[in-house]
Amino acid sequence: MRLIVIAAIVITIISFLFDKKKTLKGIKKGVMMFLKILPVLMSVMILVSIVLYFVSENTLVKYLGSDAGMGAYVFAAVIGAVSIIPSFISYPLAGVLVKTGVSYSVISVFINALKMVGVLTIPIEAKFLGYKISILRNIFAFIGALIVGGLMALIYSMT
Amino acid sequence: MKKTKKYKFDYAVIIAFAVFVICSYATGYAPGIKIAKDNFWGFLKEMVFILPVMFILVGLFDVWVPKEKVQKYIGRASGVKGVFLVMLLGFLQAGPLYAAYPVAYILWKKGTPATNIFIYLSSVTILQVPVIAFEVGFLGFKFFILRILLSFPVFIILGFILGNFFDKKGYKFKKV
Numbered sequence: 220m221r222l223i224v225i226a227a228i229v230i231t232i233i234s235f236l237f238d239k240k241k242t243l244k245g246i247k248k249g250v251m252m253f254l255k256i257l258p259v260l261m262s263v264m265i266l267v268s269i270v271l272y273f274v275s276e277n278t279l280v281k282y283l284g285s286d287a288g289m290g291a292y293v294f295a296a297v298i299g300a301v302s303i304i305p306s307f308i309s310y311p312l313a314g315v316l317v318k319t320g321v322s323y324s325v326i327s328v329f330i331n332a333l334k335m336v337g338v339l340t341i342p343i344e345a346k347f348l349g350y351k352i353s354i355l356r357n358i359f360a361f362i363g364a365l366i367v368g369g370l371m372a373l374i375y376s377m378t
Numbered sequence: 379m380k381k382t383k384k385y386k387f388d389y390a391v392i393i394a395f396a397v398f399v400i401c402s403y404a405t406g407y408a409p410g411i412k413i414a415k416d417n418f419w420g421f422l423k424e425m426v427f428i429l430p431v432m433f434i435l436v437g438l439f440d441v442w443v444p445k446e447k448v449q450k451y452i453g454r455a456s457g458v459k460g461v462f463l464v465m466l467l468g469f470l471q472a473g474p475l476y477a478a479y480p481v482a483y484i485l486w487k488k489g490t491p492a493t494n495i496f497i498y499l500s501s502v503t504i505l506q507v508p509v510i511a512f513e514v515g516f517l518g519f520k521f522f523i524l525r526i527l528l529s530f531p532v533f534i535i536l537g538f539i540l541g542n543f544f545d546k547k548g549y550k551f552k553k554v
Contacts, residue, residue, distance in 0.1 A: 227431045234442065264421040331503060331533075335533065
């Protein structure tokens with residue numbers, strides 16, 4: 220994350236040295252785009268923060284554990300789909316879940332769904348892709364996460 | 379006037395949340411403080427750092443890189459090389475998927491076919507170089523390799539299917 224910020228600063232400075240006017244125009248364009256999606260972004264973040272409060276670690280273990288059977292996969296996909304958890308939280312969390320008995324294949328469903336499916340960020344996505352494609356993409360990704368999970372389970376059961 | 383109407387729901391949520399947080403702090407309502415401090419603040423930190431940076435890069439890309447260049451490297455005629463380039467772009471991406479939407483938009487604007495754009499979005503999910511250490515550290519190398527090897531074909535195929543659908547129907551990205 221820090222690397223991207225540093226890279227951006229360096230790029231901006233280089234761009235500025237080459238062409239002041241162009242650089243300012245580019246920055247203005249970027250900032251305008253950001254400001255336009257900011258209200259949607261804020262409201263999504265707020266809703267996600269509230270949802271996240273109700274999804275505790277214990278709940279996750281209960282529904283994702285080995286006792287949950289096949290349901291664990293679907294639940295992992297749903298949880299991943301509706302939550303937005305930054306990588307620096309999701310991987311440690313996944314590590315804890317594995318230690319408490321959640322299988323690796325269920326974790327892969329959770330990680331992939333978390334990354335690729337964002338039900339709550341659909342309003343942001345739709346600002347760029349439109350609702351139809353956004354919803355379609357999320358459904359596809361949801362199914363994809365489950366397929367990968369199934370394949371993972373197959374491989375883990377063989378080894 | 380039209381603009382404020384468009385964001386009516388968002389503003390309502392933001393104002394309601396602000397009131398909720400202020401009241402929570404004033405009365406010491408623990409769940410409210412937890413939602414604000416642990417969850418919302420965490421997101422805000424990530425958003426405030428990563429997103430404006432992404433948008434500024436997108437803006438600079440827009441003014442500096444001519445459409446012809448983009449089309450040459452990842453456009454319709456770029457073939458397999460173009461696919462590899464958008465994948466690389468996805469792998470190097472940091473931050474959540476929604477940080478990739480502005481990039482997808484600008485690539486579209488510059489003439490990248492939808493298949494390459496959806497492959498780019500899939501690539502962000504498959505592997506993010508900046509967080510490899512996290513995944514290997516907490517879940518192990520075996521999990522990391524397996525997840526990537528299996529996710530790769532599945533999500534790339536999904537990207538192809540969606541992109542083709544998009545191209546055939548003649549969809550357009552929205553101007554933000």
